[in-house]
Amino acid sequence: MRQGLQLRLSQHLALTPQLQQSIRLLQLSTLELNAEIDQALQDNPLLERDEPGEPVFNPGAEPATTAQSATPAEPEERQEARGGDDEGWGMDFSGSHGQRDPNDDDLDSGESQAASTSLREHLGTQLAMTQLPDRERALVSFLIEALNDDGYLTQPLDELVSLLVNDDDEMRETLLDELGIALCHLQNFDPPGIAARSAQECLTLQLKTLPDSAERAHALTVVGEHLDHLAARDFARIKKALGCDDDELRAAQRLILSLNPRPGAQYAAIDTRYVVPDVAVRKVHDQWLASLNREAMPRLRINRLYADILNRHRGGNGSSSGLASQLQEAKWLIKNVQQRFDTILRVSQAIVDRQRAFFDHGEVAMRPLTLREIAETVQLHESTISRVTTQKYLASPRGIFELKYFFGSHVATDTGGAASSTAIRALIKQLVGAEDGKKPLSDSRLADILGEQGIVVARRTVAKYRELLGIPPVNLRKVL
Numbered sequence: 001m002r003q004g005l006q007l008r009l010s011q012h013l014a015l016t017p018q019l020q021q022s023i024r025l026l027q028l029s030t031l032e033l034n035a036e037i038d039q040a041l042q043d044n045p046l047l048e049r050d051e052p053g054e055p056v057f058n059p060g061a062e063p064a065t066t067a068q069s070a071t072p073a074e075p076e077e078r079q080e081a082r083g084g085d086d087e088g089w090g091m092d093f094s095g096s097h098g099q100r101d102p103n104d105d106d107l108d109s110g111e112s113q114a115a116s117t118s119l120r121e122h123l124g125t126q127l128a129m130t131q132l133p134d135r136e137r138a139l140v141s142f143l144i145e146a147l148n149d150d151g152y153l154t155q156p157l158d159e160l161v162s163l164l165v166n167d168d169d170e171m172r173e174t175l176l177d178e179l180g181i182a183l184c185h186l187q188n189f190d191p192p193g194i195a196a197r198s199a200q201e202c203l204t205l206q207l208k209t210l211p212d213s214a215e216r217a218h219a220l221t222v223v224g225e226h227l228d229h230l231a232a233r234d235f236a237r238i239k240k241a242l243g244c245d246d247d248e249l250r251a252a253q254r255l256i257l258s259l260n261p262r263p264g265a266q267y268a269a270i271d272t273r274y275v276v277p278d279v280a281v282r283k284v285h286d287q288w289l290a291s292l293n294r295e296a297m298p299r300l301r302i303n304r305l306y307a308d309i310l311n312r313h314r315g316g317n318g319s320s321s322g323l324a325s326q327l328q329e330a331k332w333l334i335k336n337v338q339q340r341f342d343t344i345l346r347v348s349q350a351i352v353d354r355q356r357a358f359f360d361h362g363e364v365a366m367r368p369l370t371l372r373e374i375a376e377t378v379q380l381h382e383s384t385i386s387r388v389t390t391q392k393y394l395a396s397p398r399g400i401f402e403l404k405y406f407f408g409s410h411v412a413t414d415t416g417g418a419a420s421s422t423a424i425r426a427l428i429k430q431l432v433g434a435e436d437g438k439k440p441l442s443d444s445r446l447a448d449i450l451g452e453q454g455i456v457v458a459r460r461t462v463a464k465y466r467e468l469l470g471i472p473p474v475n476l477r478k479v480l
Contacts, residue, residue: 215255309323446466
């Protein structure tokens with residue numbers, strides 16, 4: 001063994017902290033980006049939000065000594081076009097973090113939702129107005145707590161008894177009878193159908209609250225004995241069992257469909273999630289143009305006070321070195337945020353250019369599109385396009401769509417071309433919507449109709465697209 005020195009040349013790719021941050025910001029949604037920026041504002045004193053009308057600090061300039069000598073804010077268009085490591089750090093990203101309009105409908109709806117009454121509160125109010133003995137009142141309250149969000153009692157009564165007593169069989173029997181009585185009281189509360197143990201019982205409870213009629217009598221029989229047959233649209237068997245005609249069965253069916261199979265859902269808290277579009281698309285002189293949504297873009301700049309302190313102590317040690325590091329981090333964040341939105345805009349415009357027909361005519365005109373096609377157009381990697389199009393949204397006259405919505409597989413046509421799977425699903429939806437309810441179109445017939453229009457698609461493919469659209473099979477679409 002001996003010691004020696006060797007010189008070796010090699011190439012490798014190193015991800016700098018700035019590049020890592022750029023990649024991370026690119027894959028964040030708008031809400032996640034705002035959370036990331038809020039955290040950065042707390043951790044870095046050199047970074048702050050840029051309020052309109054305030055002077056913009058230029059890190060490359062000499063520190064200002066008076067307010068009059070401060071550099072004024074540049075126009076928005078010039079700030080966006082600027083680049084370089086030491087210029088333009090007062091980027092004008094119009095933000096959505098200002099004060100909200102007190103007349104904002106979304107704010108009002110959120111407050112009204114927060115103030116709504118829960119199911120347990122609604123039932124508890126009714127319980128307080130009853131004249132039940134204390135023991136029965138306590139058992140009804142116990143059953144209310146056992147209901148799920150839809151208002152159903154999913155646990156059997158004997159299991160609930162086991163939560164109250166252990167091994168005393170005589171006490172268990174007594175308590176089981178008492179719980180049954182308490183359940184009857186609870187099932188008479190509003191809304192009708194509450195505390196049911198099955199969908200069949202829920203519908204039956206609601207029907208019993210309606211005035212007596214022939215339709216109600218037929219509906220009770222259908223719900224009690226032929227609910228499975230009704231779900232399978234086996235109308236012939238139901239008519240034979242009831243001894244009724246089409247009109248009478250149709251009236252009973254309408255009555256059953258008017259019932260609420262989830263009586264407690266109207267009191268459940270709704271988790272509303274708002275989508276903030278990153279890009280807006282509008283038609284200008286017969287061309288569809290994409291533009292960034294300024295309300296989704298944060299306004300960031302370098303803090304003037306700390307930057308002045310840093311410039312006065314430049315070259316020193318101690319606390320100034322920490323400020324210098326934070327200044328660099330603030331520069332990186334501002335630059336990477338701007339680069340993120342620039343990339344989103346480039347990718348969005350490339351998508352819009354290839355899907356012009358969609359914005360003009362709708363889903364039926366959607367063309368096949370792949371990540372590679374957009375990547376080659378904007379000269380970025382496919383993985384970057386995937387990050388850009390995930391959880392990024394586009395607002396257009398036809399609605400708000402995730403950018404990934406515009407990508408899809410293709411199906412061959414008899415002319416040698418290709419049709420988008422989105423367009424085929426739209427055609428299937430149109431065909432089913434226009435079909436005769438008494439003679440609905442089967443999957444094979446849908447495939448034949450598409451073939452007549454030049455789209456070569458198999459029956460199983462039609463079935464898959466139909467299921468994705470939530471359209472039931474042909475036997476369940478048949479009406480009387």
